[in-house]
Amino acid sequence: MTRALFIIDVQNDFTEGGALGVQGGAAVAAGVTELLEKHRDVYKVVVASRDWHDADNDNGGHFATDDEPDFVDTWPEHCVAGSDGAEYHPAFDASVVDIHVRKGQGVPAYSIFEGIDDDGRPVAHHLDELGITDVDLVGLATDYCVRASGLDAIEHGRHVRVFTDLVAGVTPASSDAALAELGHAGAEITESSVLDEATA
Structure with a gap:
């Protein structure tokens, strides 16, 4: 296996009722859990990011x-x-996550590649160490951190798939633009049902 799943910022503040909640955020959280219940064996590693900003x-x-x-x-x-x-x-269900990444911590950060794990190692280190060539991308928000993470993954030489049924954005227009930009950069814009088709 050479595929990773990136789960971007499925946090309370980015879901309904949060400080920057997006419509459909809670459904994405539940959908990602369902995906991993059915298809965890597809992934060599599951990486989840969180914004983690200073209070002071x-x-x-x-x-x-x-x-x-x-x-x-x-x-x-x-x-x-x-x-x-x-x-x-x-x-x-964060119990299935292999690597937890925190980004921000005193500076602006959007991409998962700007974060570090609990030992201070960046995501790119893990991808190289594990021989990851393919990344599936889900989470919040489509038009900001999902976009940035996808573009960075492509920049780091990975083949990227974005599952449109498991992302949600701030506005429909900016989300559509982000997906178009990702597609133009080389990402495959698809739905998580491709995993069902692959195992059928």
Whole structure:
């Protein structure tokens, strides 16, 4: 097996009712759990990222402090380290995750490749060590961290599939644009049902 699953930021603050909740976030959390219940054996490694921001500063300008957030470069406070908002959504079974990645920690960060595991190692280290050539991508939000993670995975020489039934974004227009950009960069834009077809 040379395939990894990247699960991007399925956290309380990015799902309904959270500080930056997206419509459909809870359904993505449950859907990812269902996918792994059926197809965990497809993946050599499962990697999940979380935004993990400092509580006592603006995280390199990532948190809007004096002005209103522009929702492009500055954001309301979210996913503060140790807070409930930073935790995985309860519908997501994190027990099947092999590598937990935290990103942010004082600076703006969108891509899973900008994060580190509990031992301080970046995702690229694990991909190289495990011989991962293919990455399936799910999570939140399509138009920000999923987009950035997918583009970085392609930049790192991996073949990427994005499962459109297991992502959710901030707006339909920006999500569609992100998926189009990923497709143009070389990602395969498909649905998780391809896993059922592969094992049928």
